[in-house]
Amino acid sequence: MLIVNLAGALLIVLIVWWFWLYKPKAVEQSEAGFSVVVENGNYSPSRIKLKTGEQHALKFLRKDASPCAEMLLIPQFDIAETLIVNQTTTIRLPEMSAGEYEFHCQMKMYKGVLVVE
Numbered sequence: 001m002l003i004v005n006l007a008g009a010l011l012i013v014l015i016v017w018w019f020w021l022y023k024p025k026a027v028e029q030s031e032a033g034f035s036v037v038v039e040n041g042n043y044s045p046s047r048i049k050l051k052t053g054e055q056h057a058l059k060f061l062r063k064d065a066s067p068c069a070e071m072l073l074i075p076q077f078d079i080a081e082t083l084i085v086n087q088t089t090t091i092r093l094p095e096m097s098a099g100e101y102e103f104h105c106q107m108k109m110y111k112g113v114l115v116v117e
């Protein structure tokens, strides 16, 4: 019984850490052919640094066939794009002012941030 409770508590800690505390390192979008891989419940990279005052296009490569990964939403810019399995989808971003903009799947299981500076 105690072990069950401990496992439950550990699970809660893990969930809190994963959804609220975990901040992966931001990756600069500079390399040619850079794409965000959508796989195993993750965008990789999930923190993407971009510069202000430039128009960017982000490429998303969806490897996860689960319906969860299908939509890519960037609510601040009214972007809602369908990603096709094993294909790269290019998403054009408007010029952005400095700030952090979330992107996520429909259910917010997949989550990432654009860090514009």
Ligand SMILES: [Cu+2]
Binding pocket: 067, 068, 069, 105, 106, 107, 108, 109, 110
């Ligand atoms: Cu989802």
